[in-house]
Amino acid sequence: MTSAGRFAPSPSGELHVGNLRTAVLAWLFARSSERNFLLRVEDLDRARSGAEAEQLRDLAAIGVTWDGEVVRQTARGPLYAAVISRLQAAGLTYECFCTRREIQEAPSAPHAPQGTYPGTCRNLDPAELEFKRSTRPAAVRLRAGVREYTVHDVLHGAYTGTVDDFVLRRNDGVTAYNLAVVVDDAEQGIDQVVRGDDLLASTPRQAYLASLLDIPAPEYAHVPLVLNSDGLRLAKRDGAVTLGDLAAEGFPPQAVRDRLLESLGLPAGPLSQVLTAFDPAALPRKPWVWRGMAAAGAS
Numbered sequence: 001m002t003s004a005g006r007f008a009p010s011p012s013g014e015l016h017v018g019n020l021r022t023a024v025l026a027w028l029f030a031r032s033s034e035r036n037f038l039l040r041v042e043d044l045d046r047a048r049s050g051a052e053a054e055q056l057r058d059l060a061a062i063g064v065t066w067d068g069e070v071v072r073q074t075a076r077g078p079l080y081a082a083v084i085s086r087l088q089a090a091g092l093t094y095e096c097f098c099t100r101r102e103i104q105e106a107p108s109a110p111h112a113p114q115g116t117y118p119g120t121c122r123n124l125d126p127a128e129l130e131f132k133r134s135t136r137p138a139a140v141r142l143r144a145g146v147r148e149y150t151v152h153d154v155l156h157g158a159y160t161g162t163v164d165d166f167v168l169r170r171n172d173g174v175t176a177y178n179l180a181v182v183v184d185d186a187e188q189g190i191d192q193v194v195r196g197d198d199l200l201a202s203t204p205r206q207a208y209l210a211s212l213l214d215i216p217a218p219e220y221a222h223v224p225l226v227l228n229s230d231g232l233r234l235a236k237r238d239g240a241v242t243l244g245d246l247a248a249e250g251f252p253p254q255a256v257r258d259r260l261l262e263s264l265g266l267p268a269g270p271l272s273q274v275l276t277a278f279d280p281a282a283l284p285r286k287p288w289v290w291r292g293m294a295a296a297g298a299s
């Protein structure tokens with residue numbers, strides 16, 4: 001299978017300049033290493049009607065091209081179910097009946113970070129299991145054999161993070177992100193994952209799951225996020241942050257693309273002409289603060 005990189009947005013709304021900057025980076029990483037570049041719509045959870053079409057339009061407008069058909073996670077339920085069945089058959093899962101509140105209120109294991117599942121349902125006896133099954137639907141959790149796992153990231157080096165008995169399928173039947181992302185990347189031949197560094201902490205879980213499924217870990221590059229002027233993660237409420245907003249202010253998509261490239265220390269111009277100047281080792285390692293197009297050059 002041809003190796004590939006990818007961009008995988010959730011179709012919850014229009015992309016903002018932070019999302020677009022990550023897409024440009026993912027494209028540059030993939031194309032500069034002669035990989036294909038795939039687009040996957042992560043619509044298991046949050047999808048707003050029309051958002052996918054807007055996102056594809058905006059990516060194309062700044063020159064982010066992709067290969068083949070766009071893949072949608074909602075069309076891949078049987079694939080996820082087959083992998084969960086395989087893990088179940090191998091004894092690597094268990095049913096969990098905990099509510100969110102019960103997990104929050106449970107005493108966590110010593111030294112475990114907040115939010116780590118304490119393993120409440122890991123060893124229910126048959127009578128308890130039967131009773132709980134009659135009370136509410138179960139989520140499916142991984143029976144993890146490690147407490148932490150180390151991944152290697154192009155920008156962060158070796159990164160060790162927590163692995164708990166994380167959810168594979170929620171109790172509403174929806175496949176969990178950590179399972180879907182691993183299955184999709186493997187099935188699509190994706191061997192390079194470039195995404196925002198807010199996802200670095202969940203990467204050891206995904207890489208550990210991949211190892212259980214005999215999937216080689218991809219090359220990871222977790223890139224800095226774009227922040228607003230208060231130092232918080234950029235969001236729609238931060239003013240003119242989408243291509244549509246910025247066009248209304250008189251800035252065409254090419255100008256926004258050039259601003260994003262400038263923030264990466266790269267020359268302006270079509271992305272294909274920037275490839276030779278792209279060097280992952282020279283990328284800024286700090287978040288970029290978005291102050292609007294009018295502040296161009298003043299970062």
Ligand SMILES: [Zn+2]
Pocket residue numbers: 095096097098119120121122
């Ligand atoms: Zn539980």
